[in-house]
Amino acid sequence: MAPHQPLPNQPPPVTQRGVIRWLRANLFSSWINGLVTLVVGYYLLSTLIPLIDWAFIGAVFTGDGVDACRPGKACWIFVEERFGFFMYGFYPEALRWRPTLAFVLFALAVVPPFLPLPARLRRGVAIFGLTGLPVGGYILIAGGVFGLESVDTSQWGGLMLTLILAYVGIIAALPIGVALALGRRSEMPVIRGICVIFIEFWRAVPLITILFMASVMLPLFLPDGVTFDKLLRALIGITLFQAAYMAEVVRGGLQAIPKGQYEAAEALGLGYWRRMRLIILPQALKIVVPGIANTVISLFKDTTLVLIIGLFDLLGAVKSTLSDPAWNNVMAEGYLFVAFCFWVFCFGMSRYSHRVEKQLDTDHRQ
Amino acid sequence: MIQVNDLNKWFGDFHVLNSINLDVQKGERIVICGPSGSGKSTLIRCLNHLEAHQRGQIIIDGVELNEDVKNIEAIRREVGMVFQQFNLFPHLSVLENCLLAPIWVRKTPRREAIEMAMHYLERVRIPEQADKYPGQLSGGQQQRVAIARALCMQPKIMLFDEPTSALDPEMIKEVLDVMVELASSGMTMLCVTHEMGFAKTVADRVIFMDDGQIVEAAPPRDFFTRPEQPRTREFLEQILQH
Amino acid sequence: MIQVNDLNKWFGDFHVLNSINLDVQKGERIVICGPSGSGKSTLIRCLNHLEAHQRGQIIIDGVELNEDVKNIEAIRREVGMVFQQFNLFPHLSVLENCLLAPIWVRKTPRREAIEMAMHYLERVRIPEQADKYPGQLSGGQQQRVAIARALCMQPKIMLFDEPTSALDPEMIKEVLDVMVELASSGMTMLCVTHEMGFAKTVADRVIFMDDGQIVEAAPPRDFFTRPEQPRTREFLEQILQH
Amino acid sequence: ATLQDVQDAGELRCGVSNGLPGFSQPDSSGNWAGIDVDTCRAVAAAVLGDADAVEFIPLTAAERFTALQSGEIDVLSRNTTWTTTRDASLGLNFTGTNYYDGQGFLIKTALGVDSAYDLDGAAVCTQAGTTTELNLADFFRANDMEYEAVVFDTSEASAQGFDNNRCDVLTSDTSQLAALKTQLTDPDSAEILPEIISKEPLGPVVRQGDDEWFNVVKWVLFGQINAEEYGITSENVEEMESSDNPSVQRIVGTSGNMGEILGLDDDFMVDVISQVGNYGEMFERNVGPDTPLGLNRGNNALWTDGGILYAPPFR
Amino acid sequence: MSSDPTPLKPGNPKPWNDPRVRSVAFQLIAIAAVAWIGYSLFQNTISNMESRGIRTGFGFLNETAGFGIIMSLIDYNETMTYARTFLVGLTNTLLVSGLGILFATIVGFIVGIARLSTNWLVAKLALAYIEIFRNVPLLLQIFFWYFAVLGTLPGPRQALDVGGVAFLSNRGIIIPRPVFEAGAGWIGIALIIALIASAVMVTWARRRQAATGRIFPAFPLASALILGLPALAYFVMGRPVGWDIPAMGGFNFSGGITAIPELGALLLALTIYTATFIAEIVRSGIVSVSSGQTEAALALGLPPRRVLRLVVIPQALRVIIPPLTSQYLNLTKNSSLAVAIGYPDLVNVFMGTSLNQTGQAVEIVAMTMAVYLAISLSISLLMNIYNRAVALKER
Numbered sequence A: 001m002a003p004h005q006p007l008p009n010q011p012p013p014v015t016q017r018g019v020i021r022w023l024r025a026n027l028f029s030s031w032i033n034g035l036v037t038l039v040v041g042y043y044l045l046s047t048l049i050p051l052i053d054w055a056f057i058g059a060v061f062t063g064d065g066v067d068a069c070r071p072g073k074a075c076w077i078f079v080e081e082r083f084g085f086f087m088y089g090f091y092p093e094a095l096r097w098r099p100t101l102a103f104v105l106f107a108l109a110v111v112p113p114f115l116p117l118p119a120r121l122r123r124g125v126a127i128f129g130l131t132g133l134p135v136g137g138y139i140l141i142a143g144g145v146f147g148l149e150s151v152d153t154s155q156w157g158g159l160m161l162t163l164i165l166a167y168v169g170i171i172a173a174l175p176i177g178v179a180l181a182l183g184r185r186s187e188m189p190v191i192r193g194i195c196v197i198f199i200e201f202w203r204a205v206p207l208i209t210i211l212f213m214a215s216v217m218l219p220l221f222l223p224d225g226v227t228f229d230k231l232l233r234a235l236i237g238i239t240l241f242q243a244a245y246m247a248e249v250v251r252g253g254l255q256a257i258p259k260g261q262y263e264a265a266e267a268l269g270l271g272y273w274r275r276m277r278l279i280i281l282p283q284a285l286k287i288v289v290p291g292i293a294n295t296v297i298s299l300f301k302d303t304t305l306v307l308i309i310g311l312f313d314l315l316g317a318v319k320s321t322l323s324d325p326a327w328n329n330v331m332a333e334g335y336l337f338v339a340f341c342f343w344v345f346c347f348g349m350s351r352y353s354h355r356v357e358k359q360l361d362t363d364h365r366q
Numbered sequence B, C: 001m002i003q004v005n006d007l008n009k010w011f012g013d014f015h016v017l018n019s020i021n022l023d024v025q026k027g028e029r030i031v032i033c034g035p036s037g038s039g040k041s042t043l044i045r046c047l048n049h050l051e052a053h054q055r056g057q058i059i060i061d062g063v064e065l066n067e068d069v070k071n072i073e074a075i076r077r078e079v080g081m082v083f084q085q086f087n088l089f090p091h092l093s094v095l096e097n098c099l100l101a102p103i104w105v106r107k108t109p110r111r112e113a114i115e116m117a118m119h120y121l122e123r124v125r126i127p128e129q130a131d132k133y134p135g136q137l138s139g140g141q142q143q144r145v146a147i148a149r150a151l152c153m154q155p156k157i158m159l160f161d162e163p164t165s166a167l168d169p170e171m172i173k174e175v176l177d178v179m180v181e182l183a184s185s186g187m188t189m190l191c192v193t194h195e196m197g198f199a200k201t202v203a204d205r206v207i208f209m210d211d212g213q214i215v216e217a218a219p220p221r222d223f224f225t226r227p228e229q230p231r232t233r234e235f236l237e238q239i240l241q242h
Numbered sequence D: 001a002t003l004q005d006v007q008d009a010g011e012l013r014c015g016v017s018n019g020l021p022g023f024s025q026p027d028s029s030g031n032w033a034g035i036d037v038d039t040c041r042a043v044a045a046a047v048l049g050d051a052d053a054v055e056f057i058p059l060t061a062a063e064r065f066t067a068l069q070s071g072e073i074d075v076l077s078r079n080t081t082w083t084t085t086r087d088a089s090l091g092l093n094f095t096g097t098n099y100y101d102g103q104g105f106l107i108k109t110a111l112g113v114d115s116a117y118d119l120d121g122a123a124v125c126t127q128a129g130t131t132t133e134l135n136l137a138d139f140f141r142a143n144d145m146e147y148e149a150v151v152f153d154t155s156e157a158s159a160q161g162f163d164n165n166r167c168d169v170l171t172s173d174t175s176q177l178a179a180l181k182t183q184l185t186d187p188d189s190a191e192i193l194p195e196i197i198s199k200e201p202l203g204p205v206v207r208q209g210d211d212e213w214f215n216v217v218k219w220v221l222f223g224q225i226n227a228e229e230y231g232i233t234s235e236n237v238e239e240m241e242s243s244d245n246p247s248v249q250r251i252v253g254t255s256g257n258m259g260e261i262l263g264l265d266d267d268f269m270v271d272v273i274s275q276v277g278n279y280g281e282m283f284e285r286n287v288g289p290d291t292p293l294g295l296n297r298g299n300n301a302l303w304t305d306g307g308i309l310y311a312p313p314f315r
Numbered sequence E: 001m002s003s004d005p006t007p008l009k010p011g012n013p014k015p016w017n018d019p020r021v022r023s024v025a026f027q028l029i030a031i032a033a034v035a036w037i038g039y040s041l042f043q044n045t046i047s048n049m050e051s052r053g054i055r056t057g058f059g060f061l062n063e064t065a066g067f068g069i070i071m072s073l074i075d076y077n078e079t080m081t082y083a084r085t086f087l088v089g090l091t092n093t094l095l096v097s098g099l100g101i102l103f104a105t106i107v108g109f110i111v112g113i114a115r116l117s118t119n120w121l122v123a124k125l126a127l128a129y130i131e132i133f134r135n136v137p138l139l140l141q142i143f144f145w146y147f148a149v150l151g152t153l154p155g156p157r158q159a160l161d162v163g164g165v166a167f168l169s170n171r172g173i174i175i176p177r178p179v180f181e182a183g184a185g186w187i188g189i190a191l192i193i194a195l196i197a198s199a200v201m202v203t204w205a206r207r208r209q210a211a212t213g214r215i216f217p218a219f220p221l222a223s224a225l226i227l228g229l230p231a232l233a234y235f236v237m238g239r240p241v242g243w244d245i246p247a248m249g250g251f252n253f254s255g256g257i258t259a260i261p262e263l264g265a266l267l268l269a270l271t272i273y274t275a276t277f278i279a280e281i282v283r284s285g286i287v288s289v290s291s292g293q294t295e296a297a298l299a300l301g302l303p304p305r306r307v308l309r310l311v312v313i314p315q316a317l318r319v320i321i322p323p324l325t326s327q328y329l330n331l332t333k334n335s336s337l338a339v340a341i342g343y344p345d346l347v348n349v350f351m352g353t354s355l356n357q358t359g360q361a362v363e364i365v366a367m368t369m370a371v372y373l374a375i376s377l378s379i380s381l382l383m384n385i386y387n388r389a390v391a392l393k394e395r
């Protein structure tokens, strides 16, 4: 037998190449598939084209008042004119640079995971985001000290309020959630029982009943004369609600940590709290980043419910202007605008969490 | 039994199988070896259409393998396959794993199917595990169940894709023993493996593949003692060092 | 250094440790062997209270090991442990793994702790890996880090629970070398292992356990050449076949 | 006691509607306006001397009594109808009436219906937790007619539902109907039916059992009505302090100790009138003929002008 | 063996260093703290309610409610009691959650499978659907469907008419109501017979397969039977069912069965929103069944649909069911947003209007929460039982 001559590799047949391959493989791999493609494609185009026409091509973006708009096409002037109100609610116009500044700081604290910064700086920024920022942000927005004019919480509103609710809800819910999760895994039956009851209760009841209680019934449960800010109460309700969900997520992470890690930490002589802080929680929290992101996103969406208790968050602000006689028939635009804002944030957050996950992962391959 | 003519397959632009020609007689036992990525698994998987080929012909037991669903089903009924990762169904007990094909494909009455399954489980020497679930067995036991499951189809041809490479050394022996016994009973077998001992004892032909092509095909005696191709020699040197 | 008097332990109804008596002198090196499930790991784990015992006494370096948290802390500070599965902390670099105990338990200043950690990492011959993460190391390297981590506590006693059995053959040697060196430096060591070569070279005494009891305890020369108990002989026959 | 609490806090917490033109409505910078809002401002002016020291807490109809009961608010001024049940069993007290209203129907002109007695089978939009809901049931029952109640949680949503044709008729107090009519896509496409099916005295509410506070809220409103009767307005209140009419003197605090016995300053009505105005001014500013609502005084005129507004004397 | 008369006990630690003592002490403190908080809340509430003259107790449940409810599954009118409004709200909540769960499951499964379609367009469309509707608040979606979509339907006079018997307008969907006449009972009997026959047939088919190996097309036959037999009875008995066909009269349609648009909007929103989550759950469940399983099944000669039924679905369900139930719970809780558009669910009717009429917030809110707790706990219970039943046996 002659020595083996390797045959040269050949290019694949045309059906395996380029655009044709892509089309064949993805759209027309069988006649049923082809049919589905055509039908779906037809309906897609026949709904998308009028929609795009309504929202962009025929829409009116600039002008004065409702009269500048065309019937049957979107009227974005409405959003434009009320933009300030949608963003800040009743917050005094002259002072709006303060929340803006707070959110710029916030954005800066969020970016670092993607920058090639030294780990120590990144950690510093993260700690600032969790501690300094809430305090600083509060001072900036609420004022009352350092010569900043005080702005009452009843004037907070719009997207600003939505973001504050979500941000504070998350920051405060995380530690409570961790504590509840640890409690639920405690060996002490009483502690475990208390945590289980707490978690199950908060997970079982609808958020709006909680908000209702927090907003109008709370003084009934407190000693006479003790009362506090309405926004704060909504925040507490949201936080506890969120903490229960967070606890279950964290518990999943704790369960995923192998027993050997606990034992090794114990064998090194570390006490319970150090074991948790140095060994277990850092690993568990990393595992549950996607879970945390999910609860954060749902919390963010749930903040719209404060509308029902009379706070003017983004949806509330938009909804309240819909009854303005000067702006009739802009409901679709208003709701779409709110939907778009929420969508951008939620989608952004889920992408962000994927990035963070990857970032944490590349630190050390297993 | 198996005729492969000018078989060509691409993954995208990558030419995995390049003009493969192969004729397998009834009762023949073929061992396929070759470096990783040479296309051994792909070839085996083409034979029961787990992968589609783009050019060439595969004829099994007189039926041509093409996109015709009826043909594919007919051929799959005649061809048993054992995977490297066993792929047992974890939600079914060992016995139920073995009953699946006889009952739903061959339409055997349940009683008969159970008898047959127990027969094959005895043959792979684990009749006592029949009621356990795959998760409760060791790797070697699992692979033996996988073999029994394939045998329960009463296939004319058995394909093995590295059946021992996911196993611990002790378990490898268990499985190889079963395979040797099977070979001696006259089953047509194609086996991708690097167990050269196995190849020497049972193979009628050893096929060496590289880069998607068959480089050499020879009876084991010739293959191991005087390989014709330098590429084969090189490969054998590496592998026999162990 | 270690005194174990009439130690008894149950898991539920199952009597794992049955009247264990053991005296270990400072600097002594003890190898414990025995069939699987005989309670070797449990005994070792009782010594730094990873498991609580129900009857009997354990006195380590003059301190009695009971439920008293202070005592447990004191004893854990003096006892280093190396696990079969390494149990390194994957989220910390090798160096940080080693710094944990000195900084948080011994309250050593960070600078000193780093110096010491590097010292021990050199001793286990992997100073260059200090900034990597455990996930990036091979099994043998990981186990050496585990040893270094335990050494960084500057313990008086080191416990090893089958430190080499999760390793590939090549890596076993790396780790055994380090352990032999450690033994020759006079560290008090208790080591569960089936590496009989290691036992022969370094052990002062070999303890054979079966069924929760100490069956035989003798210097390695006597143990391997003329075991007194038939049970020991049987075990040795099995194990030395390999 | 509430009076003390309010004075200590320096702020009056007042429950209002979350958007009802003419009664309470915020503009886009958060300034509230309306007759209910002004009622609160008047109380704040009397108690704290500053009509702006009010925190307005928007409430849905369903939340309002719970909020007042729980102490979440100090006074509820949210077009709330005075009824026996509410007065007696909810633990609340009505302090008076700042608007006499009656329930009516708003209907699409296109339907060609001109009497409420022709509404058999109609779908009716209304607001949850209101007397409207109950009167509606009574009215249809009494006249042996069928109806379908489409109940929304805010009045604005019920107007929206009516506008969207979810229902044929919108029912509410006639004053509100006038307000809601202005919010329709085409305000001229609907008209208010002539029938008034109920009495709806709307007024501020306080918690039961705190008579001091009850009196304060009650007499601030009476004071405003009396002020209108005696011609005291925000313009002339300064001059009126030198009036020699004893009735006027008692109102502006230059004689008698009306303030003191209520626990307030004697000139508390001066603060109220100068900052908020008398009842008539309040009415004209928020719901009167020159406002988008364009309501006439009607029943809400003074008794001397043919209305039923009659305040007990300041004495 | 240990026949030692005086066994050595581990020495007793100092009490304050004994973890058992510490643990007991800690738990006692926790109990005390919780008890104290509970007690003071209770005490505050009682004294606050007393000092504010708020009525307490559940006596109000027997009082007449006096308000109408647009939709009720059980008999209701305004002369009935508050207890009745509770039941009306409860059944309406259960109705909308039950239907929502049904529809969301169907849509979710379809979209989840579409996500895995080999057709690029279908897969991307499914992805777009999920990404859009998952990331927008539910409340907003409810408003959107109610005001911006259903609100634009024509009024009852211009109702879209389906064959002259069913009508779609902004008052909802109105369909004919069956009116049973004499002899209609036979149709019911025929249905029962068909059901029993189908059950018998399925059992028989299974037995026969076990005995002879032949596979009997039991499912299509059973469906034919269940549909066919009652139909047969209907005609044989001389069509004993009349239809109350809705007709336009006065303001509205009269007759027929009406599904109000509030229900429609709420259902649409709940379905579309929850289905996005279910779709992702289904997708990950199916993906979690490794391709090796499918390949092994194909290699055994099983035809693709049997592969799905016998191998893929049973394994995927294990992964799908637990997160699926928590979505069901979420849907049930989310149905309380009904209050925003006036669907008369429990929160709207009972915690809304009834609470407002009676002013007994504490009792009413507690009852409402208890309902949700009970639903949640019973679902968790079922879930645990299921999980235990399908847990994979491991070594």
Ligand SMILES: Nc1ncnc2c1ncn2[C@@H]1O[C@H](COP(=O)(O)OP(=O)(O)OP(=O)(O)O)[C@@H](O)[C@H]1O
Binding pocket: B011, B014, B016, B034, B035, B036, B037, B038, B039, B040, B041, B042, B043
């Ligand atoms: N689904 C696929 N898509 C693209 N490339 C593939 C796919 N499956 C296999 N390949 C490529 O085809 C080549 C042949 O793969 P194959 O599995 O047949 O090799 P093999 O000879 O079995 O190797 P091994 O001994 O490692 O199993 C490899 O380079 C592999 O990367």
Ligand SMILES: Nc1ncnc2c1ncn2[C@@H]1O[C@H](COP(=O)(O)OP(=O)(O)OP(=O)(O)O)[C@@H](O)[C@H]1O
Binding pocket: C011, C012, C014, C016, C034, C035, C036, C037, C038, C039, C040, C041, C042, C043
């Ligand atoms: N947490 C536990 N609960 C119940 N039984 C246990 C537990 N841990 C170990 N056992 C049982 O105790 C016995 C002794 O276990 P141990 O791990 O000490 O054995 P070993 O001698 O180390 O065996 P190996 O060589 O397999 O590691 C075994 O039978 C084991 O099944």
Ligand SMILES: [Mg+2]
Binding pocket: B040, B041, B042, B162
């Ligand atoms: Mg392969």
Ligand SMILES: [Mg+2]
Binding pocket: C040, C041, C042, C162
């Ligand atoms: Mg062990």
